[in-house]
Amino acid sequence: MRRMILPIVAAVALTACAPTARDVVPLRYYDFGPQAAATPPKIAAVLQVANVSAPEWLESTGIPYRAAYLDPKAVYSYVSARWLAPPNALLTTRLQVALGGSGGVVTSTDAIRAGCVLRVALEDFSQTFDSAQSSRVAVRARASLVANDGKALIAQQVFASERPAVADAAGAVNALGASGDELVAGIVAWLAATFDVSTPQGQAAIKQCKAS
Numbered sequence: 076m077r078r079m080i081l082p083i084v085a086a087v088a089l090t091a092c093a094p095t096a097r098d099v100v101p102l103r104y105y106d107f108g109p110q111a112a113a114t115p116p117k118i119a120a121v122l123q124v125a126n127v128s129a130p131e132w133l134e135s136t137g138i139p140y141r142a143a144y145l146d147p148k149a150v151y152s153y154v155s156a157r158w159l160a161p162p163n164a165l166l167t168t169r170l171q172v173a174l175g176g177s178g179g180v181v182t183s184t185d186a187i188r189a190g191c192v193l194r195v196a197l198e199d200f201s202q203t204f205d206s207a208q209s210s211r212v213a214v215r216a217r218a219s220l221v222a223n224d225g226k227a228l229i230a231q232q233v234f235a236s237e238r239p240a241v242a243d244a245a246g247a248v249n250a251l252g253a254s255g256d257e258l259v260a261g262i263v264a265w266l267a268a269t270f271d272v273s274t275p276q277g278q279a280a281i282k283q284c285k286a287s
Contacts, residue, residue: 100155103244105138107165107252110172113260116267119277120284123189123223124171127216129163129197136161138247140202140210150201156244162200162255169259170195174266190284191229194219195262200255202240202247210242214254218262220269222283229283230269234261 132139136159137152158165174193199215215235221228236257240250270284271277 103156104136104159105156105248105252106159107169107255110169111256113173115173115263118174118263118266119270119272119281120191121189122174122220122266122284123192124167124174125192125194127163127167127170127195127197129161129200133197133200134161134163138202138244138251139200140204140247142204144204144206153244153247156248162251163197166195166197166255166259169255170262173259173263190223192221192223192225193262193266194221199235200251202251204242208242210240210246211237212240212247212250212254213237214251214258216258216262218265220266220280227283229280230265232262232265234258234265 132150136157138156138158139150139152141147141150170193196217196219197215198217199213202210202212204210213236215233218232218234219228220230236254238250238254240246269277269280272281
């Protein structure tokens with residue numbers, strides 16, 4: 076009789092630990108939303124836009140966050156929320172579309188040689204909780220304009236921003252999406268200034284790109 080009771084007790088315990096249908100949280104996928112129509116400044120150069128690079132911890136669809144008030148060194152990821160694609164891939168598409176209206180733009184898959192290459196390295200794209208009810212997002216990236224032969228760095232700029240976010244996954248998505256669009260707009264404006272034909276620096280940058 077004891078041999079029969081033990082399996083029954085174990086089965087009841089496992090059933091109590093198993094999630095019910097009401098406990099299952101649906102997994103949601105996010106991107107940055109529709110790209111707003113804009114009239115970007117003209118860029119007097121044909122650019123190859125390389126894919127935005129990112130460190131391994133950001134090159135995934137997880138939405139990372141830190142609980143700084145508990146352990147600032149630990150990085151977590153939301154269980155029920157994911158990016159539709161890694162943030163660097165979403166930013167690559169955003170950047171190519173934005174620059175498409177500014178001047179000549181090609182990608183690495185096009186059989187066209189551009190004078191200069193735009194390389195963007197994403198360094199941070201995450202949410203931090205300063206308390207259980209307060210959070211912010213941080214975005215940091217380094218943009219480099221290099222000659223196509225890789226032998227000359229024409230210009231480089233670091234972009235960094237922080238903004239408050241609602242303290243949950245949807246808040247992170249909304250704030251990071253806005254910061255991502257702000258980053259793209261900043262890069263486009265920086266490129267337009269770099270190639271400004273009215274300045275000696277702009278003329279020199281245009282000449283370098285044409286000579287590459």
